[in-house]
Amino acid sequence: MPDTLEHRDARVESAVDAPWQTIVWNDPVNLMSYVSYVFRTYFGFTAVEAERLMLAVHFDGRAVVATGSREEMERHVEAMHDYGLWATLSKEGA
Amino acid sequence: MRRFERQADGSVVAEIEDAEVTLLTTLTHQAAAVVGDADLDDPAVQRILPDAYPDDAEASAEFRRFTQADLAGRKLANAARILDCLERVDSGSLTLGHEDVTAWLRGLTDIRLILATRLGIETDDDLGASADPMMRDVYDWLGFVQNSLVEAIDA
Numbered sequence: 001m002p003d004t005l006e007h008r009d010a011r012v013e014s015a016v017d018a019p020w021q022t023i024v025w026n027d028p029v030n031l032m033s034y035v036s037y038v039f040r041t042y043f044g045f046t047a048v049e050a051e052r053l054m055l056a057v058h059f060d061g062r063a064v065v066a067t068g069s070r071e072e073m074e075r076h077v078e079a080m081h082d083y084g085l086w087a088t089l090s091k092e093g094a
Numbered sequence: 095m096r097r098f099e100r101q102a103d104g105s106v107v108a109e110i111e112d113a114e115v116t117l118l119t120t121l122t123h124q125a126a127a128v129v130g131d132a133d134l135d136d137p138a139v140q141r142i143l144p145d146a147y148p149d150d151a152e153a154s155a156e157f158r159r160f161t162q163a164d165l166a167g168r169k170l171a172n173a174a175r176i177l178d179c180l181e182r183v184d185s186g187s188l189t190l191g192h193e194d195v196t197a198w199l200r201g202l203t204d205i206r207l208i209l210a211t212r213l214g215i216e217t218d219d220d221l222g223a224s225a226d227p228m229m230r231d232v233y234d235w236l237g238f239v240q241n242s243l244v245e246a247i248d249a
Binding site: 026028029031077078081087 | 148149157200210217218245
């Protein structure tokens with residue numbers, strides 16, 4: 001495949017746009033009620049969605065709670081650490 | 095301590111005994127000292143100020159450089175606010191306004207995370223490798239206090 005300008009653009013764009021994820025991990029300390037509260041309060045999830053994500057964290061060991069730019073996900077991770085939740089960010093699919 | 099009850103003005107109130115005020119004051123000071131030292135060799139610090147990038151030590155260190163001082167500062171401010179509220183306890187009554195509740199929920203979480211590390215609690219059903227039943231009771235009691243606070247503001 002010729003290395004045209006068009007192809008280079010597509011590569012740059014996919015590197016910029018590749019979504020990042022904020023992941024919240026299960027821990028034995030945080031109460032289910034508190035994790036739900038954090039998801040509702042910080043992300044503005046409905047009670048039902050917050051409960052679903054909280055249960056995913058609890059039973060699956062982790063849940064993706066947000067997807068977007070790296071900077072955005074770093075802000076979310078810092079906010080989760082503020083609340084005492086164990087959160088990390090990764091590139092989607094990594 | 096009894097459960098927190100929500101008042102008409104949005105604040106929450108709980109009855110609290112003198113011994114509980116003393117205990118919470120001590121624990122809050124201890125947690126603030128752990129945050130203040132920010133010794134990354136301390137597993138409790140690794141838990142309250144965790145790595146942001148699970149598989150990238152360099153990016154985690156960079157993230158720390160930009161966020162850790164502010165994050166620790168906010169945790170210390172939460173602790174200071176908890177101590178203020180405890181000093182204001184009047185006739186065994188602890189009253190928390192909206193901003194107080196935010197500081198308490200986060201501050202109690204930090205204290206519980208530190209205690210859990212000291213107790214060796216690593217999994218959901220873990221009773222803790224450390225056989226200090228009194229510390230375990232304190233840990234469970236803090237969970238009761240925190241849960242009661244979440245339920246009171248949800249009410």
